[in-house]
Amino acid sequence: MELEAPPEAQLIARKRKALRPTLSMLEAARRAGMSATRWRQLETGSIRVKGADYPERAPADTLARMAWVTGATAAELCEAGRPDAAEELERLPDGSPDHGAHDEVRAIIDQIASSKVLTERQRKALIDQILADTAGNQPL
Numbered sequence: 001m002e003l004e005a006p007p008e009a010q011l012i013a014r015k016r017k018a019l020r021p022t023l024s025m026l027e028a029a030r031r032a033g034m035s036a037t038r039w040r041q042l043e044t045g046s047i048r049v050k051g052a053d054y055p056e057r058a059p060a061d062t063l064a065r066m067a068w069v070t071g072a073t074a075a076e077l078c079e080a081g082r083p084d085a086a087e088e089l090e091r092l093p094d095g096s097p098d099h100g101a102h103d104e105v106r107a108i109i110d111q112i113a114s115s116k117v118l119t120e121r122q123r124k125a126l127i128d129q130i131l132a133d134t135a136g137n138q139p140l
Helices: 007-018 025-032 036-044 060-070 074-079 083-090 103-113 120-134
Strands: 046-049 052-055
Touching: 007 036, 007 060, 007 074, 025 036, 025 060, 025 103, 036 046, 036 060, 060 074, 060 083, 060 120, 074 083, 103 120
Parallel strands: none
Antiparallel strands: 046 052
16 A cells, blocks of 8 residues: 655645756755665655555654755645645745745755765764855855
C-alpha cells in the first residue's frame, strides 16, 4: 500500500516541478544542504525500512529550507498545515522566497552544499549557521 504524501510534501513537490527550468530532486537537495535520498523521503512523505513504507514528515527547519529552495511561501506552508515551518521560513535571509533571497547568501549556501570535502553533517551545520546568522540581518 502506497502512502499519501502530507499536504506540505505535496506543496514542495508541486513548487519544485513548476520551476522553470525544472529543478531535479538532486539539485533541490543540494541547494538545501541535504542528501537527495532525504529530499525524496520528505517530498514523498514516506521512508522505506526493511521493505516496508512508513510515514515521514519533515522537521520544521528542514521543511523551511525546502520551501526556500522551491519558492514556497510562508502563507502556503500555513495553508498546508505547517505554521511551524512557516515561522522558520520567515527567519531565513530576506524573510521568505516570495521577496527574493539574497544572491550572495544563496551562492555561499550552494558552494557549501556542493562541497566534496565536507560531510553531509558538516554541510548541514554550516548552512544552518549561515541561515541563523543572516536571519533578519543584511546578507554576508
